[in-house]
Amino acid sequence: MSADEGDGSADDRAAAEGGPTVRRLADWDRKTLRSLADEHGTPLYVFDPARVRENCRRLENAFPDAEIQYAAKAHTARETLQTAHDEGLAIECASAGEVRRALRAGIPGQHVTYTAVNPPAADLDYVVDAWREHPDLTITAGAADTIDRLEERGFDGRLRLRINPGVGAGHHEKVVTGGHPKFGAGLDRAPDLAARIAESFAFAGIHAHAGSGISGDDLEDHRELVRRMGDLARDLESSGIPVETVDVGGGFGVPYREDAPALNLDAVADATREALGQIEGQLAIEPGRYVVADAGVLLTRVNTVKEAPEMVVGGVDAGMTTLLRPAMYDAYHAVRNLEQGASDRDAVGVTIAGPVCETADLLCENRPLPRPARGDLLAVGNAGAYGYEMASTYNSRPRPAEVTLAGETLRRAETLADVSRLDAPEPTTPRSHEDQP
Numbered sequence: 001m002s003a004d005e006g007d008g009s010a011d012d013r014a015a016a017e018g019g020p021t022v023r024r025l026a027d028w029d030r031k032t033l034r035s036l037a038d039e040h041g042t043p044l045y046v047f048d049p050a051r052v053r054e055n056c057r058r059l060e061n062a063f064p065d066a067e068i069q070y071a072a073k074a075h076t077a078r079e080t081l082q083t084a085h086d087e088g089l090a091i092e093c094a095s096a097g098e099v100r101r102a103l104r105a106g107i108p109g110q111h112v113t114y115t116a117v118n119p120p121a122a123d124l125d126y127v128v129d130a131w132r133e134h135p136d137l138t139i140t141a142g143a144a145d146t147i148d149r150l151e152e153r154g155f156d157g158r159l160r161l162r163i164n165p166g167v168g169a170g171h172h173e174k175v176v177t178g179g180h181p182k183f184g185a186g187l188d189r190a191p192d193l194a195a196r197i198a199e200s201f202a203f204a205g206i207h208a209h210a211g212s213g214i215s216g217d218d219l220e221d222h223r224e225l226v227r228r229m230g231d232l233a234r235d236l237e238s239s240g241i242p243v244e245t246v247d248v249g250g251g252f253g254v255p256y257r258e259d260a261p262a263l264n265l266d267a268v269a270d271a272t273r274e275a276l277g278q279i280e281g282q283l284a285i286e287p288g289r290y291v292v293a294d295a296g297v298l299l300t301r302v303n304t305v306k307e308a309p310e311m312v313v314g315g316v317d318a319g320m321t322t323l324l325r326p327a328m329y330d331a332y333h334a335v336r337n338l339e340q341g342a343s344d345r346d347a348v349g350v351t352i353a354g355p356v357c358e359t360a361d362l363l364c365e366n367r368p369l370p371r372p373a374r375g376d377l378l379a380v381g382n383a384g385a386y387g388y389e390m391a392s393t394y395n396s397r398p399r400p401a402e403v404t405l406a407g408e409t410l411r412r413a414e415t416l417a418d419v420s421r422l423d424a425p426e427p428t429t430p431r432s433h434e435d436q437p
């Protein structure tokens, strides 16, 4: 769904109503990024809540009749949740931790949905407790076991049924959810489960999600998913089960390559409505990446330069523990050298390599870039979605700070002490080597 093959008028309108369709890495102000790196050190995530606002507005312009939920998993900072909510979006959560974040950010329960996937008992305990305080929150369940386990905990509130639509899409096989048996109840099971929910809970509709980062090539799969959901909603209605909401998920892709076209959101919205057909309930969508991807960049500094036979390796202080996507999905992220005059240097094949002892720890491989020099500051684009969120402390490496463009701290940098804070306390008497077996 990324191809913007129209005549530009939809984009022009989107630009007028919600800001430019895409923010490219080249659009970020070099001086501001350099001074943030000087002040806060690297690696550093920089995030722009103003861009989140623009993205929310463009979604609302394209889908004026839909309930839009921001999928918090893409970027969970409190300011992001609050900005999305200020702009009229509800918050879709994937865990007890995300529900907690949303409620603590002041999002009213009626605008919070928890999508349970093989939910650990602690998650159900937490969310059912939260529901007692916020009886308007919605839970989405995709298995009879989950429904049973909610009932056992005394939950009888708003419950949505997750469907496995039998069709999916995504930028990589690891993020295609629709059709994978892990997610949702099969279409054939849906009428029975919906009837069961309608009997014992407040039936809040049906839900499906194709996958993440779906592109123009996947538009037919998206249509097919929406078509199946529309048909199911009509079948349920005709058997006497009113369907309040038909949630067709998120997954809207953004262009990661500099020359890739922007998503034509209006075309996606038209295709969605057309495939859905007439329904009694309300359409819902739950994008994550689209809201935050181009609102964030990652800054990293070159510390080592090595001439290799067919490329130059630039060793940097960010790696797969900072931004996992290249290692996990072979994801492409634009890289820009922010040094004055860097674009005048000769372009060579550059591999940007992190400090982790894994060969997969590369932010890009043999890419034509200005020859790097020790101390150069690099920016990595589209790091706002699933960037900070997927960071880890593997190799006992602290996670970086994340600041706004205005320099406010969203999350402070972890320290070495933070990394070992969950370890059993150190013995009070120091171990000498004689103690050892």
Ligand SMILES: Cc1ncc(COP(=O)(O)O)c(C=O)c1O
Pocket: 071, 074, 092, 115, 177, 209, 211, 212, 213, 249, 250, 251, 252, 286, 287, 288, 289, 290
């Ligand atoms: C159930 C569900 N909803 C929404 C999303 C958000 O996806 P995306 O960030 O691609 O819009 C995901 C992640 O793929 C998801 O699993």
Ligand SMILES: N[C@@H](CCCC[NH3+])C(=O)O
Pocket: 073, 175, 177, 212, 213, 325, 329, 385, 386
């Ligand atoms: N983490 C994935 C998206 C998966 C979203 C969760 N269902 C990515 O970075 O592309």
